[in-house]
Amino acid sequence: MTNKSLLRKGLTLSGLPFIVFILSVLSLSGCSRPTTVEKIEQEQVLHVITRNAPAIYFEDKDGPAGFDYEITKLFAEELGVELRLRVADNLGELLSVIDQGYAHFAVGGLAATETRNSRFEYSSPYLEVTPKVVYRLGTSRPRQLSDIVGKRVVVIADSHHIDILKQLKQDFIDLTWEESEELDTSDLLRQVSEGLIDYAIVDSTDLAIHQAYYPKAVAAFSLSRPLNFVWYFPASEDDSLNQKAKAFFEKIKQDGTLLQLKERYYGHLNQLNYVGARTFIHHINKRLSRYEETFKAEADRHKLDWRLLAAIGYQESHWRPNATSPTGVRGLMMLTRVTAKELGIKNRLDPKASIKGGAKYFAKIRARIPARITEPDRTWMALASYNVGYGHVEDARILAQRDGKDPDKWIHVKEYLPLLQKKKWYKQTKHGYARGSEPVVYVQNIRRYYDVLTWMKQPQVEEGIIASQTPDEEYGTPAADELMLPNTLQEMPPTL
Numbered sequence: 001m002t003n004k005s006l007l008r009k010g011l012t013l014s015g016l017p018f019i020v021f022i023l024s025v026l027s028l029s030g031c032s033r034p035t036t037v038e039k040i041e042q043e044q045v046l047h048v049i050t051r052n053a054p055a056i057y058f059e060d061k062d063g064p065a066g067f068d069y070e071i072t073k074l075f076a077e078e079l080g081v082e083l084r085l086r087v088a089d090n091l092g093e094l095l096s097v098i099d100q101g102y103a104h105f106a107v108g109g110l111a112a113t114e115t116r117n118s119r120f121e122y123s124s125p126y127l128e129v130t131p132k133v134v135y136r137l138g139t140s141r142p143r144q145l146s147d148i149v150g151k152r153v154v155v156i157a158d159s160h161h162i163d164i165l166k167q168l169k170q171d172f173i174d175l176t177w178e179e180s181e182e183l184d185t186s187d188l189l190r191q192v193s194e195g196l197i198d199y200a201i202v203d204s205t206d207l208a209i210h211q212a213y214y215p216k217a218v219a220a221f222s223l224s225r226p227l228n229f230v231w232y233f234p235a236s237e238d239d240s241l242n243q244k245a246k247a248f249f250e251k252i253k254q255d256g257t258l259l260q261l262k263e264r265y266y267g268h269l270n271q272l273n274y275v276g277a278r279t280f281i282h283h284i285n286k287r288l289s290r291y292e293e294t295f296k297a298e299a300d301r302h303k304l305d306w307r308l309l310a311a312i313g314y315q316e317s318h319w320r321p322n323a324t325s326p327t328g329v330r331g332l333m334m335l336t337r338v339t340a341k342e343l344g345i346k347n348r349l350d351p352k353a354s355i356k357g358g359a360k361y362f363a364k365i366r367a368r369i370p371a372r373i374t375e376p377d378r379t380w381m382a383l384a385s386y387n388v389g390y391g392h393v394e395d396a397r398i399l400a401q402r403d404g405k406d407p408d409k410w411i412h413v414k415e416y417l418p419l420l421q422k423k424k425w426y427k428q429t430k431h432g433y434a435r436g437s438e439p440v441v442y443v444q445n446i447r448r449y450y451d452v453l454t455w456m457k458q459p460q461v462e463e464g465i466i467a468s469q470t471p472d473e474e475y476g477t478p479a480a481d482e483l484m485l486p487n488t489l490q491e492m493p494p495t496l
Contacts, residue, residue: 035240037079040104046076049086049094049103053184054209054455055265056108057085067265068107071126074257075248090181091158095119101234104241109203111160111227120235121242124249125228126258129203131161132219136192142199142220145172151198153177154188161201164224177201186210189217203227208269212452215277256406263411264376268447280314280449284456287319291332294355302363307457308379309359311449312386315442316358321351333358362386373408380410383446384417384439392420395429396436414440 040046050057050068057066064073069085076083086103088094091110098106098120111129112122133148135141142148149172155161157179169175183191188200189207193214201223210217233242252258288310295313299306310319316334317323324330328337331354340348345357366382368390373381385393396416397407405412419425420436 036104036236036238037240037244040079040081040241044081046079046081046083047086047103048072048083049088049097049106050108051088051091051094053109053206055205057087067127067261068109070261071252071258072107074252075245078248078251079244091156092181095158095232098232098234105231105233105245107231109206110229110232111203112230113160113163113227115163116160116232121233121239123231123233123242123245125230126249127205127229127262128226129205129229130226131164131201131223132204132207133221133223134189134192134200134202134207134217135198135220136195137216137218139195144221145175145223148199149174150176153199153201154183154191154197155179155201156183156185156188157181159201160227161223165201168223186213189214192217205266208266209451211269212277212280212448213455215281256409256411260409260411267411268444268451277452279318280452281456283314283319284453291319291351291355294352298355298359302359304359304363304366305450307453308446308450309355309362311446311453312358312362312383313355314449315446321354322349333361335361365390370408377408377410380443380447381413383443384410384413387442388417388434388436388439389431391431392429392434392436393417393439395420395426395431395434398429399425410443414443 034042050072052058053066055067057064057069059065064085072085073083086097088097088108094106094108094110095116097103105123110116112125116122133142133153142151145168153176155165155177158181162177162179165175165177180188185202185206188197188202189210191197192200193216199220200217204219207217207219231245233239233245249258291313292306292310295310296306298304299309313319313332317332319332321332322330323332323334325334329335331348332351333354335343335345335348335354335357337348339361340346340357343357343360345353347353348357362382365385366378368385369378369382381393381397393413396413396419399416399419400412401407403416405415407413416425417434417436417440420429420432420434423433426433
C-alpha cells in the first residue's frame with residue numbers, strides 16, 4: 001500500500017487516525033492563544049479605567065471607596081487578581097482608553113446608548129438612572145423641552161446626555177447646548193445654583209448626591225426614559241471577560257450584594273429638602289465652628305469619626321447648647337438626666353460636657369454591637385440603638401432572622417424596626433413595643449448629614465460652598481411639588 005493510499009484511508013504511517021494528528025497540530029498553533037481571562041489570571045492584574053466622582057470612585061479616610069469601585073473590587077476578587085485603577089480626567093479619555101485597548105474595561109457612570117453599544121462590548125446593567133433637566137429654584141420652572149429652547153443649556157462632553165439631545169433635536173431643530181470637558185456634575189449644579197447658566201443635564205443619582213450641597217439646583221423634568229449603567233469592554237471576538245462579568249452580576253443580584261451596595265450609597269439620599277439643606281449648610285458655617293474642635297477631640301478619644309459625631313449632634317439639637325425638650329432631655333447632645341449621671345456629666349447645658357457625654361455613650365453602644373457585624377452596618381445599627389435602644393434593635397434583628405433575612409445587614413433590619421409598633425410583631429419580642437419607624441429615619445438623616453459634612457469639610461470645597469450661599473429670602477419657602485424631592489427631612493424626638 002502506498003503512502004497516498006494510506007492518507008486516503010485517513011491513517012498515518014504509525015496507524016493513528018490522521019484527523020487526530022491534524023487537531024494536535026492545530027491545538028499547538030493558533031488555537032492555543034489564551035483568552036482575556038486567562039491572560040488576566042496569568043498576570044494576576046485587572047486593569048480598569050474609571051473616574052473620580054461621588055459614589056463612583058473616591059478616597060476617604062479609610063482608603064478607596066465608591067459604589068462602582070466596590071463592585072469592581074468584588075469582581076477582581078472573584079477573579080482572584082489585583083485591581084489596578086487608572087483615573088481618567090474626563091469621559092472622553094475614559095472611552096478613548098477602552099477604544100485603544102489600554103484597560104480591560106471602563107466603569108463609572110456609563111449609561112448604555114446605541115452609539116456606545118456599537119463601539120464597545122457591554123456588561124449586564126447594574127444601576128438605573130434618569131437624565132434630568134436642572135434649573136435654579138426661584139426662576140420659572142421649565143416643564144417641557146420647548147421651554148429650554150433658546151436658553152443656555154450645558155452638558156458634560158462625551159456624556160450619554162449628548163446622544164439624547166441629538167435625538168431630540170430632530171423634533172426641536174432650534175434646540176442648542178454647550179458641551180464642557182472641564183466641568184463635572186458638581187460644577188454644573190453650582191453654576192445653575194448661582195445663576196451662571198440657565199439649565200444643566202445631570203442624572204438623577206448625581207442630582208440626589210449633590211442636592212444638599214446645592215439646594216437651589218433642582219429637577220425640572222426628565223429628559224428621557226430611564227437608562228442603565230453598564231461596564232464597557234474593548235470590541236473583540238474574545239468576550240470571555242464580559243461573560244465572567246455577566247455571571248458575576250447575576251450572582252451579586254441573586255445573593256443581595258448589589259442591593260446592599262445600593263442601600264449603602266443611595267439608600268439615604270433625598271432626606272434633605274430645600275429648607276433643610278439650606279438650614280444645615282447655614283449652621284455648618286455659623287454654629288459648627290464653635291464646637292468642631294471638641295467634636296474632633298472626643299471622637300479621637302473614642303476612635304470615632306468626628307463628622308459622624310457632629311452629625312449626631314445636629315440631628316439631636318441642631319448644635320444648640322441650650323436645647324431642651326418637653327420630656328426633660330437637654331443640651332447639644334440631648335442627654336437625659338439618668339444618662340448624664342451614668343456618664344459623669346454634671347452640666348448638660350455645657351456644650352463641651354454634652355459632646356463628651358454623647359461621644360462616650362455612642363462608643364459604649366457601638367461596642368455592644370456583635371463583632372461579626374461589619375461596617376458600615378455596624379455603625380448604622382449603633383445609631384439605631386442610640387436612638388431607640390439596643391434591646392429593640394436586637395428584637396428587630398431576631399425578627400429578621402426568623403424570616404430568613406440577614407440580621408447582620410442594616411438593609412434588612414431597618415425593614416423590621418417599624419414592625420415593633422404593631423402588636424402582632426412586638427408581642428413576639430423580648431422588649432415589646434417601640435416607635436420603630438423613628439430610628440430608621442434617624443439613621444437616614446444622620447447618614448445624609450455625615451455625607452454633607454464629609455464633602456464640605458474638604459478645604460477646596462468649603463470655601464466655595466460658603467461663598468455660594470448668598471441670601472435668598474425673596475424666594476421664600478418653596479412648595480413641596482416645586483422641589484420634586486420624594487422625601488423631606490423628618491423631625492425626630494430627642495434620643496437620650
